[in-house]
Amino acid sequence: MGREQFHAMGTTITLLLPERKVETGSRLVRGLFMEWELTLSRFLPESELSRLNRHPGVPVMVSALLYRVTAKALAAARATNGLYDPTMLDQLKQLGYDRSFDELTATSPASAYKGRPGGGWRDIRLYPGTKCVTLPPGVQLDFGGIAKGMAVDAALDALRQAGITPALVNAGGDLSLEGLPPREEEWPIAVEGPDTGWTIPLRRGAMATSGIARRNWIQGNVRRHHLLDPRTGLPVQSDLWSVTVVAPLCEQAEVAAKVAFILGREKGRDFLREHQLAGLFVGTDGRWEAVEPWPVHLMR
């Protein structure tokens, strides 16, 4: 298998493709991620998402891509009863995450922000016939992980349609795979823990991890991270370090991992079972707990 890496959507994209098709596949996936980033990034002032966010209260006709991601994000919010919330942008800015994470300084000034619950997504209006979106006043969209998960799924779909399989697309830990590598029965995937890691054999589907290991910073003298609880508008406080979920699609794994992290071990476990998703909860102390059918006996 050939390997290719590039930077997009604020993270590193890794591709594993058949040696002879690396160049073609890489070109295909690079183009796709570039289009998605230019359309959906909240850090680019001229992105279509940024322009939509600047026009609350009026119907705005958007591209098929932005409409599709918006509709999907609202479906995810509905399916999780608002625990996944794509309208927490203002809260994130109040907490100091107001620029791309690469540009974010380790310490930002203190803020008087005490938290404000989300839920603005409930008042967003979609007009399917004309592909228009109306954001309510004071509400801005930030897709975050779901856009990355959807881009991974879309990239894999494009590779499949181009006949480039087996293939694995990994966007900074959100990955999806198709087929099996030559002479292999599975894709061995490394899952990171605070002190150690495990290798999980995956044959089919997608995997995503949500956690506090990377996107965290100090605001004033308080440590912040990007996983906000929409019920409070503040970063989740728990003993969890990460949650990894395996699902049919990367967008599902991404949303489920985030929601399970917000819910915590007990309720998060129930949530994953309800949706028949496998998961691994890892605590800050390194102790872990799996949700079946996670292959505990195969963890190395």
Add this chain to the structure above:
Amino acid sequence: MENNPYDYDFYDEPTVAWVPPQQQAARGKPKEEPFYEYPGYYAQNERASGGERRREAAPCRQQAGAKPARMSKAETLEVADALKKFLIVASIIGFGALSGLAASHVTGVTSSHAAPSSTAPSFNEPQSPGNDDNSGGFFNQGNPNNQSNQGGYQFGSGNSQSPFTGSRSS
């Protein structure tokens, strides 16, 4: 009896063309100086003055003085009879088609009243994310076998050695 236009028998050929009384008085004048405006008047004058644009338009107009071909009385009656038949048949078909359309419209309205929940949203009707019943749809997609625990994903047997790539918090 020959030059009265009101007593003219259309079915009796050959005949002499009728000339309007105004023209009868001017028949001796030269042809290049028409004394009244007919459709080809401007084209004819333009030709004399060398105008290019109007000369191009002249062929589209009907030439003055052209006679339509005449039919015999029997032929005309035959054509009229065929037209009558055609009109009768067309009327019956048209009436039938309109009746069918009206009936199907009534049926459509009735059935749409019977099942309003299946009606697709119109172009101007917004979709509100909060009042949709598609709550489980997001996690059901891409899962070909929801009865199975691993419908859309599958773990391996753990026979491979070193990991190809990794999943970490992003």
